[in-house]
Amino acid sequence: MANTNENSTIGIGWYVHLPFCRTKCGYCDFYSLPTVSSLIPDLVRAIVGEIDLRMPNRPVRTIFVGGGTPTELPAENLDELLEAIGRMAGAAVSEWTVEANPSSASDLKLDVLRRRGVNRISFGAQSFFPEDLAVLERIHDPSHIPESIDAARRAGFDNVNLDLIYGIPGQSMQRWRESLARAIDLGTDHLSCYSLMYETGTALTKFRDQGRVTPCDESLEADMFEATIDVLANAGYVQYEISNFAKPGRRCEANLIYWRNEEYLGVGPSAVSYLDGLRRKNIVDVRKYVNWMAGQPDDLVVESESLTPMARAAETAIQMLRLIEGIDRTHFIAATGFDPISLFADALSETTTAGLVEITPTHIRLTRRGLLLSNYVMRAFLSAVEDENPTRAPTQQFVTLQIEKT
């Protein structure tokens, strides 16, 4: 293996984006559109072709197939795609997740997933109450959730995630606690609990702006967040990121790659990659995407950004702050060349005084209050790197630290 740094885990992540959904949910701002059956064979071919073209010569540690709703693909197309992905990714893959909708995961498809090596499944459950699902414009019925989990277990999945949403207009604390309790009762291995976000351009945001939907009170939302942390801790789940909770050994490795600002390859329409310090985004429109092979490889890219060492350090810091363990100082120095204690000195002074951040011998992490106000903390950290101060040249600092170590 090329990378022998003991502080980073070996291998990169792959992300595959499948944009099709049965219907578009009102709150969702991912690129998705209603399934166009005629495009599916071309889409599978284009994705496989893209992986073949772009896959770096590095081991693949995790695969995440998301969307959209990957399980909207007919079983045979799904099979063809997963077979190709598994073949190209090789044997180092330790975690392979596919996202599914509780109403779209048939036994047949679950068997396809298992057969091709998928070992983790993530259901967009969101809520166990029809009133909440209606506000979110989800197509499934609460009864689909336990059915899907049963089916997944039968198919052999021992690592099941549910996505849940709180802060839904009209949702009470009682109802949220009830959703959490149901998820716990189902023996879910991992829970992603998000407060509802009003993303630009979504139908839900429009409704809010028109006054047709009244957002959840901020104070209630904060209470729900805190209740989530406590309830899940009592049920044996460990919070390891702002919105993510796992039974021991069940953290999502694919997502940890993002939060540590490590490298990943993203394929499919609108997918983002981060490789060799370059962040790039694929062409969004699925019709244009499926034709990419007829043109030039560069036609795939719509945005690309090469980060300066300072910007990369800042980004790494705000991503790592999302983790409950926080910024691993040694890991951060290895990844960016900067010592976070000196780079973010002013921000640390401000945020520790305010009780939002604490510094341990090995880590810099958010306090409970800091979790609720993490954007505030992150802005403070970004302020630290706004001017590219030449005395903070990363390589020099890196060398110095190396010398100190020896």
Next chain:
Amino acid sequence: MELHQIRNFSIIAHIDHGKSTLADRLLLTCGAITQREFRNQILDDMDLEREMGITIKANRCTLDYQYKPAADAKRPAKAGKYLLNLIDTPGHVDFHYEVSRALAACEGVLLLVDAAQGIEAQTLANAYKAVESGLEIIVVINKIDLPAARPEDVAIELEQVLGLPAHEAIFASAKTGVGVNEILAAIIERIPAPVGNPNGELKALIYDAKVDVHRGIACHMRIIDGELKRGDRIRLMAAGQTYVANDIGVFRPKITSLQSLKSGQVGYLFGGIKTIHDVNIGDTITLDAHPCAEALPGYQPPQQMVFCDFYPGPGTTSPELRESMEQLWLNDSSFNFAPVASSALGTGFRCGFLGLLHMKIIQERLERESDIDVVQTAPTVAFEVVLKGGQVKMIESPAELPNMDKVEAIREPYVKSEIIVPTKYIGAVMQLSEERRGRYKRTDYLSADRVVLVYDFPMAEVIYDYFDRLKSVTSGYATMDYEMIGFREDDLVKLNILVNGAPVDALGLIVHRSRAEYRGRKLIARLRKEIDRHLFDVPIQAAIGSRVVARETIKALRKDVTAKCYGGDVSRKRKLLEKQKEGKKRMKQIGSVSIPQSAFMAVLDSSDG
């Protein structure tokens, strides 16, 4: 050219009654401009004037007119060539003093009134000035080509209110040219020729001064006695400075050099004068070698009535603002400024203006001519503070108010205002005027359906929101003019605005005690909307001394989290946070509270929103 062949006159009118068009029409008829050049408002040479539809700086033109009395002329003058000096005047209430200056160089005026609109507030205000100056007034009812024109009624209104004989009014249309020859004949027949001694010592009145980009300062003057020749060494009597008259001449309307200017003539003088502040408007020009015995009475310098601070806006530095203001000040002697420092807004300038419109115009000219951003605080008036012991101190900003222990009384400026309004709005205007502490004086009827309401107002109320409210309660039909009548003592208090216990100096006010709570509530309600939530509760209070009259609290922020952030979101998220951070950086710190500059602006915006 003999004195009896000269006529000096101005046109006075309410805004939009067609003054500039009439001026153009006179120029066209006398051959000063060609038909091609005859375009609207040729005399208004600033963009802003054209846009706002008003004349700010007085303009001027010398016209030749070949006069032949009409067969039925009642007071025929001698036929022949005449020299007509048109001295244009600004129309707006803020520029009374410029009107007065222009009128002092004239023997008569054309009082121009819109045949459809009738008398408006500035028609009266300007006419009074002409009467006070003892000028001949020729009534011209303009726009008789309009379908709604009712020239006879308007002429009768003028006779009733101002005593100007209706049968002498000239019905005209500057737009079509109807009545223009009649107007020119009336100028010659009715306006007296200037009086002066052509053989006396030189005595010339400076009635205006203007910056010529290439040539320095042009004095606009009226020769009263004697003769000024090119190359003469002249003396400005009040300033005591001497200059050489390098170039003299008249406006036709472009500057046209002459060898000499004689008694009765109106023209310009370039003498290597560097800035407009070297010239005192109203000063007397005489010859250095043969000075006249006594200077002309001159003018009172303009009185700044409205004050506010200008601060550099985003992207503009304080030195840039200063330079731009100095540049403009060279052009306009009617505003003043001095450096001021505010903990909320940084380093800026305390400025004095003739009125609200004047303030607006100066701000716009600064931004436009120098390409800078100007942040402007709420306008206030000057107060007279009577200290214990009887000493009287003038203050131009609430921050200058001494400790109240030392203050015996505060006096505020009052204006006399005339509001012209259709009778159906009398009730609404009276109610509004009561609310704004107006003191009713009387009602004059212009006609069966229009009245002049005369009120005395505290000027502070007028500049706060009275104008806007007046327009609103009368559906835009009311017009108003006012003039300063002096200072009056009242129960005035200082209202402090405190954010998290710290006073915000830029938001302090001097208000009447009865209005303190209302103003305070309004102000803090606005401020509350503009300040982001902090990590702690932020109380906002309005207080008189230690007594809080209004209070709001911005509750502490509990949750500011981005719930979801995966691979595709990272750079978007960073950019979003950076944008928010930039916004925070531009904020001002009041104690531990960050307040965006936009908050001050929103709060200081004097409109009643």
